[in-house]
Amino acid sequence: MPELNTVPVLVDSTRNVDSETNDTEASNFRVPDGCVVLRLTVSDFVPWDNPENLISQEVERAFDTVTVVFLYILFLISAPTNIISMIAFYKQGIKERINFCMFCQSFADLSYMVFNFVFYSDRLYLEIAKGERRGMMSLFVLDNYLVGLYGFIWWSSFLTMVIACERCFCVVFPFGAQRVLKTRTMAVIILTAFVVIMAGFFVVGSRWGISCVFDPTQNTTSLMTYPREFYLQNRHIIDVLDGLVYGLILPATFDLIVIVTTVITLVKLKRMTSWRESTSSVYRDAGDCSDANADWSFCVVHFL
Template sequence: METVFSLNTGTYTQPESAITINTTMATDRDVKLTNTIKPILTAEVHDSLVMFFTCTGFFATIVGIISNILVVVTYAQIGYSDTINISYSALGISDLSTSVIRCWGSLCYVFVVTNAHVPFDPTSIVVTTSFFPGQGFEKATAFLTAFIALERCLCVQFPLHVKRIVTKKITVTSIVIIFLFTLIPSNFIHMVFPFKWVFSPIENRTILAMVPLQTPLRYIIQRALLAYYGTFLHFTALIAVWICTVFLAVGLKRTAKIRKDNFKHSNAQQDKQRERHVIKTVFLLAVTYLACSTPTAATMLVPHFVPEFDTSRGLERISRVSHLLSGLMTQINSSGNLFIFIYMGSKFRETFFKLFGKKTP
């Protein structure tokens, strides 16, 4: 008696005496899907796209790791007297973690493309070691962005009371809560996608692979996590960022008008220009976040409407490419913090260049 486990990368067949890898699809459902759905991408185009997105994504993760380390170090030098610096540091830590996990995911696909003889199945273990943990940190970044936008919004709307509203204790507590409800659920995937040592007839050796449990609980947890990260958290954070950004822009415009009416000297004009600059920067952050998050949302939503997107040979190639593209866009968003902070903050820019013994340009 055998139990067959169908994955994107192949099928794991478990006899009573041992666990063996079989590269053929064995279920009737998979055979029917294979016959009815033809591959959208040819093998050559698929391999070229995988190589391109993998290499580009790997380069972006290296940039993200370096840039976010510099962000965290720079804000540590500036200090945490302002609550916004605590939030920016938390954002840097979240983006740094995202970059590290994405770097590992890119390496897994490099191992596949180069046929490296590693002691594990790369496209199998990447699901639980990169994809779901990456989703956790990506959503932490999203909610930290929303929290920062809310904090700035309160500064504009209630300038005289914001110090009592947003204290260091509230800031730290909010950040901890964000990390808890975005990271803890991703660990549930290990309950139904455990690692096992399996024998590969092709390589004639035993390797480590992710072998999903064939129980109803597996499908419940898998779809619940996809809905939680791909729909609920993603769109909640997205809407929150947009709402706070709109209120921030309105508040800044109103403040600029008041200052223009009350102050006629040159400093008033400078304040107005500075505030316009902040408005443009906030909108740039929001548009960048929206543009980079949309591909991820689409990739996460499609399996809910097209279940075969992740299970059939016909759509397997387009599914893998779309996941790589959405991961690349997310990584670009995580890698740009350093450049945005240098552009936005004079104090950050001054401290950053002091780290390298240079004067602020």
């Protein structure tokens, strides 16, 4: 998305373009309703042909096309699997704290993938058929301040951290976990985090607007993003939220805690497994090893 200082002047107009500068061409162009005019001088360049860009427009479009195809495939795989997971955890009973956590994480992942799919639903057609990057879905999402729904991915990361901590606490302090970690307590923590994370990302997402732009030099219209007045008035706060909080602090904190708790859990499980094997020859054939295997699988998944 272009920054303010890289966007040429956009001038509102419903009159014939260039009527003040070139009367001979004025009759050839008329600004479409709701569009603004992209005024360019000889030394200007349109944002998508910036000579300082290291990547050409063709390469960027090819990369966008591959990315969108990957998102479509990912949605087709993740949507049904998350729905099945939600049904399974619900049937097992979401009054159990681990089932409640896993249900919420499946819901967060599903919500994120659905929003991503909707946001990019017309991108492949636009890229291939028209060579454009933004269409009606981008207009709908940005006009209605729905970019904040990307916050679901951060809520999912938070839930991954919570689940890793819960499993670690259960392995290290098996008796204390039942007394301290109540389902109601976990629900309050998770829902509070949901409100805080989503609210913050809606603030970050409100920085961008979108407008129809008319280029008189090419006699074409396109959609261009621009920084809203709200962002310009609160630029420092929003930049801190976007770049520092959501870009560095949250992912670094979540990943670090997941790694530490997973390592602790794996070490503890290894010691428990070694102790059981050394004290009981029946352990290798007994069915109670399934719990340890489940915990090992759980740790590996969260570590990945």
